[in-house]
Amino acid sequence: MKQEHEGLGPDAERFERIVGALDRRPVRLPSTVRAAVMARIRGERSSAWARAWAWLAAPQLSPLAAAVALAAGIAVLLLSRPQTPTRASTEMAQAGSVTSPVRLIFLAPRATRVAVTGDFASWDPNGIPLAGPHGDGVWSVELQLAPGLHHYVFIVDGTEWRPDPNAASQVDDGFGQKNSVLVVPGPRAS
Amino acid sequence: MYVEPMSEGPTDADVIARVLGGDTELFRVLVDRYTDEFARYAKYMTGSEDEAADIIQESLVRAYRSLRRCRDRATFKGWLFRIVSNQCKTHLATRRRRPVEPLSGEAADVASVDDPGADADAADVRRKVHQALQELSTDQREALVLKYVEGLSLPEMAEILSASVSALKMRLLRARQELLAKLQGVVT
Numbered sequence: 001m002k003q004e005h006e007g008l009g010p011d012a013e014r015f016e017r018i019v020g021a022l023d024r025r026p027v028r029l030p031s032t033v034r035a036a037v038m039a040r041i042r043g044e045r046s047s048a049w050a051r052a053w054a055w056l057a058a059p060q061l062s063p064l065a066a067a068v069a070l071a072a073g074i075a076v077l078l079l080s081r082p083q084t085p086t087r088a089s090t091e092m093a094q095a096g097s098v099t100s101p102v103r104l105i106f107l108a109p110r111a112t113r114v115a116v117t118g119d120f121a122s123w124d125p126n127g128i129p130l131a132g133p134h135g136d137g138v139w140s141v142e143l144q145l146a147p148g149l150h151h152y153v154f155i156v157d158g159t160e161w162r163p164d165p166n167a168a169s170q171v172d173d174g175f176g177q178k179n180s181v182l183v184v185p186g187p188r189a190s
Numbered sequence: 191m192y193v194e195p196m197s198e199g200p201t202d203a204d205v206i207a208r209v210l211g212g213d214t215e216l217f218r219v220l221v222d223r224y225t226d227e228f229a230r231y232a233k234y235m236t237g238s239e240d241e242a243a244d245i246i247q248e249s250l251v252r253a254y255r256s257l258r259r260c261r262d263r264a265t266f267k268g269w270l271f272r273i274v275s276n277q278c279k280t281h282l283a284t285r286r287r288r289p290v291e292p293l294s295g296e297a298a299d300v301a302s303v304d305d306p307g308a309d310a311d312a313a314d315v316r317r318k319v320h321q322a323l324q325e326l327s328t329d330q331r332e333a334l335v336l337k338y339v340e341g342l343s344l345p346e347m348a349e350i351l352s353a354s355v356s357a358l359k360m361r362l363l364r365a366r367q368e369l370l371a372k373l374q375g376v377v378t
Binding site for chain 2: 011014015017018019021022023024025026027028029030033034036037038040041042044122123124125153155159161173177
């Protein structure tokens with residue numbers, strides 16, 4: 001271990017004694033910690049069901065809001081350009097939702113398979129497969145995504161999660177890695 | 191160290207798959223497996239077992255909420271560690287905004303002195319070493335704890351801290367120098 005104290009010179013032995021004074025015994029937290037974690041998880045699960053039930057049971061729209069929503073829906077139908085769904089887009093698009101086509105490309109010449117996952121795929125670790133590789137190791141996929149902000153990463157060979165170098169921005173995912181950010185505009189008028 | 195060890199029972203990846211499939215109660219397996227795993231690290235980082243308990247609890251709940259985002263389920267342990275580490279740093283940053291209090295007896299007790307074989311001088315040195323550790327920057331303390339308490343190698347530290355080995359070498363060197371300076375006259 002002493003060679004790892006390089007740079008300390010004559011203080012290396014003194015540092016050894018400091019290290020020797022560190023307490024390495026395991027710390028046993030009380031069982032109440034485990035119980036509290038499980039109680040919170042159960043509470044979140046039940047409250048999620050309670051919220052869903054309350055949403056289903058409650059009147060959803062006032063007559064005015066319903067009229068506005070109907071008008072908006074008609075406007076979207078008139079303004080949206082028709083799309084030819086791909087396999088991936090079929091997986092992604094939800095019935096009745098407004099989506100826009102997004103093409104993602106990723107350069108990975110040595111990869112045997114590439115997928116993409118993100119909030120639009122519930123962070124499925126299998127992801128949505130990209131087609132390829134095309135020439136020069138380019139992989140691509142077309143998705144139908146709802147307008148708004150999306151976070152995503154590519155999965156190379158099933159294990160390596162990598163942000164998109166072509167993305168407009170990257171954000172910290174809160175767990176020490178980066179997510180790419182994609183902004184999907186609303187459907188264009190034809 | 192942060193790759194799932196071979197052990198009896200379902201693997202972390204199996205448990206995660208079943209929890210995500212709806213068997214929420216099975217998350218208890220991961221709770222039992224990892225509650226104490228990072229408790230020592232959190233206790234060193236905060237100087238308090240109570241605060242460490244709060245951080246571990248919050249980290250496990252956050253892990254559950256974000257389980258779908260666990261990228262490599264076979265390395266759930268490393269992923270969870272990053273959550274614990276982030277929670278510790280957030281907690282310490284918030285705590286620093288309060289008036290700085292002198293180290294409490296609780297913090298000094300990080301190195302418990304209830305070892306019947308230890309004499310009073312050794313116990314005093316341990317207390318002062320731990321007090322000096324608490325006075326280091328969060329990053330320096332974390333580097334020393336991972337290296338000399340948790341026994342991680344530099345490549346392991348580099349992976350879980352998302353830092354380069356050379357940067358960590360420099361951080362460790364400065365942390366050692368800081369610690370030595372703070373313990374001048376205490377450890378000779």
